[in-house]
Amino acid sequence: xxxxxxxxxxxxxxxxxxxxxxxxxxxxxxxxxxxxxxxxxxxxxxxxxxxxxxxxxxxxxxxxxxxxxxxxxxxxxxxxxxxxxxxxxxxxxxxxxxxxxxxxxxxxxxxxxxxxxxxxxxxxxxxxxxxxxxxxxxxxxxxxxxxxxxxxxxxxxxxxxxxxxxxxxxxxxxxxxxxxxxxxxxxxxxxxxxxxxxxxxxxxxxxxxxxxxxxxxxxxxxxxxxxxxxxxxxxxxxxxxxxxxxxxxxxxxxxxxxxxxxxxxxxxxxxxxxxxxxxxxxxxxxxxxxxxxxxxxxxxxxxxxxxx
Amino acid sequence: xxxxxxxxxxxxxxxxxxxxxxxxxxxxxxxxxxxxxxxxxxxxxxxxxxxxxxxxxxxxxxxxxxxxxxxxxxxxxxxxxxxxxxxxxxxxxxxxxxxxxxxxxxxxxxxxxxxxxxxxxxxxxxxxxxxxxxxxxxxxxxxxxxxxxxxxxxxxxxxxxxxxxxxxxxxxxxxxxxxxxxxxxxxxxxxxxxxxxxxxxxxxxxxxxxxxxxxxxxxxxxxxxxxxxxxxxxxxxxxxxxxxxxxxxxxxxxxxxxxxxxxxxxxxxxxxxxxxxxxxxxxxxxxxxxxxxxxxxxxxxxxxxxxxxxxxxxxxxxxxxxxxxxxxxxxxxxxxxxxxxxxxxxxxxxxxxxxxxxxxxxxxxxxxxxxxxxxxxxxxxxxxxxxxxxxxxxxxxxxxxxxxxxxxxxxxxxxxxxxxxxxxxxxxxxxxxxxxxxxxxxxxxxxxxxxxxxxxxxxxxxxxxxxxxxxxxxxxxxxxxxxxxxxxxxxxxxxxxxxxxxxxxxxxxxx
Numbered sequence: 001x002x003x004x005x006x007x008x009x010x011x012x013x014x015x016x017x018x019x020x021x022x023x024x025x026x027x028x029x030x031x032x033x034x035x036x037x038x039x040x041x042x043x044x045x046x047x048x049x050x051x052x053x054x055x056x057x058x059x060x061x062x063x064x065x066x067x068x069x070x071x072x073x074x075x076x077x078x079x080x081x082x083x084x085x086x087x088x089x090x091x092x093x094x095x096x097x098x099x100x101x102x103x104x105x106x107x108x109x110x111x112x113x114x115x116x117x118x119x120x121x122x123x124x125x126x127x128x129x130x131x132x133x134x135x136x137x138x139x140x141x142x143x144x145x146x147x148x149x150x151x152x153x154x155x156x157x158x159x160x161x162x163x164x165x166x167x168x169x170x171x172x173x174x175x176x177x178x179x180x181x182x183x184x185x186x187x188x189x190x191x192x193x194x195x196x197x198x199x200x201x202x203x204x205x206x207x208x209x210x211x212x213x214x215x216x217x218x219x220x221x222x223x224x225x226x227x228x229x230x231x232x233x234x235x236x237x238x239x240x241x242x243x244x245x246x247x248x249x250x251x252x253x254x255x256x257x258x259x260x261x262x263x264x265x266x267x268x269x270x271x272x273x274x275x276x277x278x279x280x281x282x283x284x285x286x287x288x289x290x291x292x293x294x295x296x297x298x299x300x301x302x303x304x305x306x307x308x
Numbered sequence: 309x310x311x312x313x314x315x316x317x318x319x320x321x322x323x324x325x326x327x328x329x330x331x332x333x334x335x336x337x338x339x340x341x342x343x344x345x346x347x348x349x350x351x352x353x354x355x356x357x358x359x360x361x362x363x364x365x366x367x368x369x370x371x372x373x374x375x376x377x378x379x380x381x382x383x384x385x386x387x388x389x390x391x392x393x394x395x396x397x398x399x400x401x402x403x404x405x406x407x408x409x410x411x412x413x414x415x416x417x418x419x420x421x422x423x424x425x426x427x428x429x430x431x432x433x434x435x436x437x438x439x440x441x442x443x444x445x446x447x448x449x450x451x452x453x454x455x456x457x458x459x460x461x462x463x464x465x466x467x468x469x470x471x472x473x474x475x476x477x478x479x480x481x482x483x484x485x486x487x488x489x490x491x492x493x494x495x496x497x498x499x500x501x502x503x504x505x506x507x508x509x510x511x512x513x514x515x516x517x518x519x520x521x522x523x524x525x526x527x528x529x530x531x532x533x534x535x536x537x538x539x540x541x542x543x544x545x546x547x548x549x550x551x552x553x554x555x556x557x558x559x560x561x562x563x564x565x566x567x568x569x570x571x572x573x574x575x576x577x578x579x580x581x582x583x584x585x586x587x588x589x590x591x592x593x594x595x596x597x598x599x600x601x602x603x604x605x606x607x608x609x610x611x612x613x614x615x616x617x618x619x620x621x622x623x624x625x626x627x628x629x630x631x632x633x634x635x636x637x638x639x640x641x642x643x644x645x646x647x648x649x650x651x652x653x654x655x656x657x658x659x660x661x662x663x664x665x666x667x668x669x670x671x672x673x674x675x676x677x678x679x680x681x682x683x684x685x686x687x688x689x690x691x692x693x694x695x696x697x698x699x700x701x702x703x704x705x706x707x708x709x710x711x712x713x714x715x716x717x718x719x720x721x722x723x724x725x726x727x728x729x730x731x732x733x734x735x736x737x738x739x740x741x742x743x744x745x746x747x748x749x750x751x752x753x754x755x756x757x758x759x760x761x762x763x764x765x766x767x768x769x770x771x772x773x774x775x776x777x778x779x780x781x782x783x784x785x786x787x788x789x790x791x792x793x794x795x796x797x798x799x800x801x802x803x804x805x806x807x808x809x810x811x812x813x814x815x816x817x818x819x
Binding site: 162163166170171182183 | 387390403404405406407412414416417418420421422423426
């Protein structure tokens with residue numbers, strides 16, 4: 001019996017971390033961007049594009065690693081576009097993010113159709129080497145990106161709290177003018193942050209299509225980029241609490257899968273739709289009332305302009 | 309006086325700078341001695357801040373050269389200026405509220421990729437500077453928890469930590485109480501004696517006289533005069549700044565006090581976070597008198613004006629305007645008060661006094677637009693409004709006198725004259741005035757003060773809120789001092805001493 005219980009706990013934990021991994025990668029990426037003062041509504045789009053290119057390149061080359069590289073490159077291209085719009089041309093950051101999401105939703109399907117003609121899907125990755133496989137425990141599904149995700153949290157914290165880069169990054173999100181006056185380039189710092197965000201959301205996308213699943217299907221991110229964004233806000237723009245929020249969302253997802261088909265006494269079978277909606281409902285619930293006064297970086301969303 | 313050192317700290321030669329059509333700095337040459345305090349005075353837009361920004365590398369001069377300690381220097385960015393030992397303390401502090409003092413100090417000079425070592429070095433440097441110059445500050449305090457005077461000391465520390473030997477301060481006393489200002493000046497004196505060269509950009513002539521060794525006066529982009537401080541007077545400097553004779557004082561007759569027209573009793577305001585902003589304010593303003601409210605900004609003056617003007621409902625107490633009483637249950641609104649004869653010149657001219665994108669003619673009737681002469685049959689009669697605005701502009705000397713120009717395109721002083729004209733021309737019984745001369749040139753200040761006194765002499769009850777103590781002293785018949793949402797003291801206009809008011813402003817009861 002105890003053996004059953006510990007096995008159950010282990011599987012639930014593994015499932016939680018597995019579903020949380022892309023959220024964590026995405027959230028840590030978004031955190032860099034947002035702490036530098038650049039709102040990133042486009043996490044979803046970056047992740048989706050990355051997922052598509054990871055699966056497409058892996059299918060064509062037969063190597064998951066080329067897939068990962070392509071995912072990163074694709075997400076960085078999106079990040080650069082966002083940077084160009086928000087930093088160089090001082091555009092509205094939310095509009096740019098939304099535009100990227102729309103672009104990603106359309107582009108992945110159009111390219112998928114053009115290249116593979118399977119209604120937007122990529123070919124199934126069923127050859128060895130096309131996917132990132134579990135390292136130690138096939139039951140837990142612990143592929144390398146899960147470990148990268150877990151490592152990204154202390155690394156993000158360390159970078160932000162203990163290094164020159166982190167200090168400047170936090171400063172530029174609070175008061176870019178002070179950073180400029182100290183003789184540091186505001187634009188360069190923000191580009192670095194946006195590129196870091198591209199790197200991590202690229203990994204998140206690759207995880208979805210070539211580690212967790214065996215191929216890309218249209219809109220496969222299903223709002224996870226937005227959930228990661230919610231986790232950032234819920235975690236008050238700090239890495240460890242944001243990580244905690246990702247785990248909560250991951251746990252909910254794991255529970256949702258477990259609950260499917262289970263009869264709750266006095267209620268009957270829980271509708272699948274309700275269970276699947278849980279993470280999204282929780283997001284709204286938390287954002288609406290429970291986060292209290294979330295203190296965003298002061299200069300977030302405001303393009304930096306030198307006075308004439 | 310110390311002997312002239314051979315090499316000046318700063319030498320500017322024929323510095324010239326234009327922004328588009330605006331010739332901001334015209335062939336300015338000046339020399340600043342090492343180990344001195346130099347004042348740079350001039351009206352808004354005279355070019356003094358632009359000149360200093362060029363010296364600090366924020367702007368690049370179109371032509372001319374900069375020499376620091378005899379060596380010709382190209383200032384491409386603040387980094388170059390810092391490398392040559394020039395530091396600037398900006399009027400708006402460049403401090404990050406959520407950071408600690410130490411984090412702010414090391415930003416931009418962290419001493420390596422890892423913060424640990426640089427922070428430790430900065431900590432010991434701060435201790436050294438504290439011993440040398442008496443700049444005491446807790447390095448682990450968060451900026452948000454410090455007083456404005458302390459924040460300014462952090463700014464000065466930051467500059468000194470970078471090894472600055474030349475310190476530029478932009479309007480350093482604008483946000484300080486008189487006591488904090490005194491302390492700042494003592495620190496500047498110690499710095500000078502330690503060999504630091506200080507440049508003070510200011511428009512407060514009294515401070516120039518108190519602390520500087522020499523003064524440069526700028527007007528319309530040019531240096532029009534250079535004086536040793538001991539050889540000049542405030543009146544001479546004012547005249548040089550404006551280019552004509554200016555009367556710094558205000559002529560006024562003793563008040564002929566009429567009935568009480570504005571009264572507040574036990575007025576309080578608590579915001580939605582439960583923080584008390586106003587606490588039991590009692591005051592009375594009679595017709596024919598000016599009551600000044602002195603205080604460091606942020607001590608409830610803004611909220612007091614908002615509540616009296618009907619922009620915000622009080623949470624307790626009553627307001628009586630010309631016999632009509634408002635309270636928390638019936639707070640009324642600005643339009644009701646206007647109908648009773650109350651006019652308001654708000655503190656924040658750009659957000660509450662006018663609409664920046666509107667024509668001057670539209671600004672000139674804001675709040676009065678429903679009067680029959682402006683909108684017969686509920687439609688605005690534009691020609692009539694333009695004519696009216698042109699008349700106001702002539703009477704109140706608003707320049708340029710163009711009713712069709714957008715409000716944002718007038719200078720601060722002319723915007724303020726337009727707002728004041730709009731409110732005063734309706735001959736109000738009660739006038740609330742907030743910071744009437746903030747960002748306004750000396751010439752316009754003189755005019756605005758005269759108009760306020762004339763309004764008083766017509767029998768209007770005026771409540772004047774200002775952070776400029778000089779202004780309060782010059783205009784008020786009675787002075788109330790506010791601190792932390794309370795009225796902490798009262799004094800008659802003629803007899804008030806600046807020192808006593810300053811102590812009250814800092815929250816101490818008068819002895």
